[in-house]
């Protein structure tokens with residue numbers, strides 16, 4: 001049933017006439033409890049149910065939206081993230097634009113004939129393309145795009161197709177542009193766009209017109225025929241996580257798809273996720289990185305200094321006077337934070353919600369509810385402000401540095417790092433811009449970023465710092481990285497200094513295990529009836545944290561992989577009897 005409800009998440013059996021021309025992956029209309037609803041054909045029924053069989057009323061589309069192998073993947077996603085299969089199928093292709101189906105379902109001339117490939121410039125480790133195998137690959141700074149292009153070329157030489165997944169579409173990441181340019185005659189950019197174009201592109205991919213698809217999140221399901229490689233660029237980037245049902249993570253789905261479709265998967269990043277580190281440790285993901293000597297020689301030169309007020313330091317000031325290019329990365333936006341009310345002397349808090357008041361473009365506003373900044377105690381709009389953040393740093397840097405300063409704004413086209421520019425921005429300004437060489441990359445307040453709550457905060461911070469640090473080029477090239485920290489011995493800071501993320505991420509894996517959320521466990525936020533914690537424990541959850549919310553109980557649970565199957569069955573049963581009303585997989589904690 002094409003109905004996104006867990007309670008209806010099971011196959012139903014209907015009679016389908018052969019003349020109707022439908023099969024696995026077809027969208028059909030069927031009678032259901034006196035109504036006509038859409039349904040997906042999952043395949044032949046294996047046993048005859050009791051009672052009278054109803055007929056499929058009509059076939060809604062000539063398109064086959066999935067084949068048996070893709071259905072295995074969609075089922076895997078539905079199981080792993082406890083989502084209705086109908087929801088997963090719906091999200092695996094762009095919304096239908098029926099008019100496009102007639103145009104594209106005309107016979108296709110088959111894949112375009114392509115001139116013979118150039119010789120492989122950079123050798124690719126042969127095991128990187130081994131069917132069914134997933135690898136975490138650590139590129140050398142500035143070489144991610146080149147490694148990706150080389151792997152795609154090697155894959156095409158084997159006569160198979162490739163998917164390159166990037167975390168964002170706007171601006172187009174450099175890795176994506178590099179692949180599209182290199183394989184111009186056989187690749188397609190499947191990156192957002194308006195619905196009609198998007199659906200047409202998907203139909204063309206299904207028809208086999210391209211063997212390289214460069215895409216974002218939903219493209220992990222792109223129906224590339226004879227798939228040989230899935231490349232995931234910047235695997236820790238938050239853009240790889242789907243933030244609506246089925247809440248999947250692209251890296252995880254890519255690894256599963258590689259296994260099911262006998263393709264290779266490469267997770268590429270300077271610093272992997274803690275989950276990937278755990279998989280490297282248990283042998284399910286392989287590790288590929290340059291030897292330690294090469295890695296050290298190409299690593300950036302990193303020094304630390306204690307921070308002073310307003311996210312700066314004497315050392316930073318001295319460096320800024322002499323550099324011709326720099327990137328300054330701060331964790332806060334704006335100009336500062338209101339600390340105290342100038343009128344009544346109380347600590348500053350939002351009158352509407354008591355949240356913190358931050359100053360952006362000269363205007364104090366609540367950082368939580370965005371109401372204009374008024375004191376919760378007396379309503380005054382005058383505050384004593386502790387200065388710091390991107391705007392304040394940009395203002396100061398413009399006075400100190402002899403080169404133009406550009407502030408990477410929340411909206412509008414992002415500023416790019418490059419010669420003759422001092423770029424100031426937050427983690428969101430750290431984009432895949434291809435090889436650059438900056439005189440200075442400064443991480444201004446890593447201690448604040450490390451204090452941030454959230455299971456994934458630290459791994460994402462480290463990955464971002466490494467990407468920014470790589471902009472300074474190898475230590476022999478004259479560029480340097482300055483880290484303003486009071487915790488120079490912190491393992492995350494040491495990971496940056498030594499250019500080796502694994503020891504820190506392994507310790508994070510242990511910390512998560514001790515907290516009851518071991519890497520590899522399924523984590524779900526489930527709401528429902530007041531006895532939900534006991535029901536979920538009985539269903540196989542090992543960790544259950546619960547709070548009472550307005551409407552019922554909210555539970556955060558962890559489930560070991562070997563119990564997931566039984567746990568899901570039980571949750572579906574609880575959904576059917578009304579004890580569970582919502583499931584969110586892998587919530588942003």
Ligand SMILES: [Zn+2]
Nearest residue numbers: 350353366369
């Ligand atoms: Zn507020």
Ligand SMILES: [Zn+2]
Nearest residue numbers: 341344375378
């Ligand atoms: Zn006041």
